[in-house]
Amino acid sequence: MKNLAVLGATGSIGDSTLSVCRHNPDLYNVKFLYAATNVDKMLALCIEFEPAYVALSDCQASAQLQLSLQQTKLNCKVLPESEVLALLGSAEIDSVMAAIVGAAGLKTTLAAVYAGKEIFLANKESLVMSGALFIDAVKKHGATLLPVDSEHNAIFQSMSPILQQSIGACDLAGAGVSKIILTGSGGPFLNKPLSEFDSITSAAAIKHPNWSMGPKISIDSATMMNKGLEYIEAKWLFNTTREQLQVIIHPQSVIHSMVQYQDGSVLAQMGSPDMRIPIAHVMGGPQRIQSGAKQFDFFSSDSFTFCEPDYARYPCLKLAIQACYQGQHATTTLNAANEVAVEAFLGKKIKFSDIANIVDSVLNQLTHQAISSVSELIEIDKTARKVAVQMINRGVIC
Ligand code: NAD
Ligand code: MG
Numbered sequence: 001m002k003n004l005a006v007l008g009a010t011g012s013i014g015d016s017t018l019s020v021c022r023h024n025p026d027l028y029n030v031k032f033l034y035a036a037t038n039v040d041k042m043l044a045l046c047i048e049f050e051p052a053y054v055a056l057s058d059c060q061a062s063a064q065l066q067l068s069l070q071q072t073k074l075n076c077k078v079l080p081e082s083e084v085l086a087l088l089g090s091a092e093i094d095s096v097m098a099a100i101v102g103a104a105g106l107k108t109t110l111a112a113v114y115a116g117k118e119i120f121l122a123n124k125e126s127l128v129m130s131g132a133l134f135i136d137a138v139k140k141h142g143a144t145l146l147p148v149d150s151e152h153n154a155i156f157q158s159m160s161p162i163l164q165q166s167i168g169a170c171d172l173a174g175a176g177v178s179k180i181i182l183t184g185s186g187g188p189f190l191n192k193p194l195s196e197f198d199s200i201t202s203a204a205a206i207k208h209p210n211w212s213m214g215p216k217i218s219i220d221s222a223t224m225m226n227k228g229l230e231y232i233e234a235k236w237l238f239n240t241t242r243e244q245l246q247v248i249i250h251p252q253s254v255i256h257s258m259v260q261y262q263d264g265s266v267l268a269q270m271g272s273p274d275m276r277i278p279i280a281h282v283m284g285g286p287q288r289i290q291s292g293a294k295q296f297d298f299f300s301s302d303s304f305t306f307c308e309p310d311y312a313r314y315p316c317l318k319l320a321i322q323a324c325y326q327g328q329h330a331t332t333t334l335n336a337a338n339e340v341a342v343e344a345f346l347g348k349k350i351k352f353s354d355i356a357n358i359v360d361s362v363l364n365q366l367t368h369q370a371i372s373s374v375s376e377l378i379e380i381d382k383t384a385r386k387v388a389v390q391m392i393n394r395g396v397i398c
Helices: 012-023 039-049 059-070 081-089 102-114 124-141 150-157 194-199 202-206 215-223 225-238 276-284 315-326 328-346 354-365 374-394
Strands: 002-007 028-035 053-056 095-098 118-121 144-147 177-184 245-249 255-261 266-270
Touching: 002 012, 002 102, 012 028, 012 039, 012 095, 012 276, 028 039, 028 081, 039 053, 039 059, 053 059, 053 081, 081 102, 095 102, 102 118, 102 124, 102 328, 102 374, 118 124, 118 276, 124 225, 124 328, 124 374, 144 150, 144 225, 144 276, 150 177, 150 225, 150 255, 150 266, 150 276, 177 225, 202 215, 202 328, 215 225, 215 315, 215 328, 215 354, 225 245, 225 315, 225 328, 315 328, 315 354, 328 354, 328 374, 354 374
Parallel strands: 002 028, 002 095, 028 053, 095 118, 118 144, 177 245
Antiparallel strands: 177 255, 255 266
């Protein structure tokens, strides 16, 4: 049995991960649960999974959890935040589900990488932020990186073992791959008239037509920034060139992504839109295990359709692809500005279309800088957030 740490345990991916654990009780020992603020949910998870360690990044929530746990007979230690990285690096943990949302997941994900752990990567923002530094650290420390994001997991499943074993350094052309095709549903506004975009509410944007996810990624899906972040994620995971990576809209979300080969074959991974499928794939590998997801029903499904993304509808996708080729400073800036803008949109401080305007403007205001360390990345992230917040507070959105 492997010892598992679930980072982001109270979120949507946390739910799916723990559901896969319930279906496979002999596979993983849930050793550590980590989240931000949700005391009640964490307490319930502690009672069910009896982890040896638990932590909440919010101090008040952590103190409350400690009090609540004292009233149970559980032998579960509440760790202060300052001890989380050391635990992740220790021999007590074998595998880490990295499912904290946003840049907040960078430090813990990197701690698992530096300790050479098996990492199930859902937190795409950490890879987008740190790109080459992240991939170099994976190689240097012998970590095993397995993609949880449904598209990247689908691509991984459609690749030969030789490519699967060289994540971060794939020789795609050498393995006969001509193209990696990332599919995306287009989100809830695929057919909405552009003239109505300014009146889009957060409640409408959060309602994804096919997937049930946390609030930030749901908004990212509506702007297609999510596909942009996934484009950057795919570049790093699969070592693609610009010509080898393409985004296609597939509104039904049944084909989760594809690999096109030089001989004309296209391999795709399909299934219901349920994150337990890619999670069970990485957690069970190389075996196939129960995920709890429904089997795909061929006869009640819609026909599959495909179209090219329209950048006028999805400016965030265009900004992310541009940033991908501008360099690390640009992808770090893009990610930070987007996080601030999405939060402001969810807080009703800006309009839906302002998200792209803010990201664009922050990218234009910050100058190119070469990045050679994580501390430099974090500085760029901070500066980009500051500029984005100033724009929002002053109402300066072009
Ligand atoms: P969510 O909002 O549902 O959950 C986020 C989790 O992170 C929560 O448990 C929260 O408490 C925790 N968290 C936030 N800040 C933290 C901090 N500072 N310290 C510790 N914990 C913190 O988000 P989600 O939808 O589960 O997404 C999580 C990650 O997985 C994101 O990076 C997202 O892009 C990625 N992802 C999600 C899906 C999906 O279907 N939900 C699919 C693919 C990838
Ligand atoms: Mg995805």
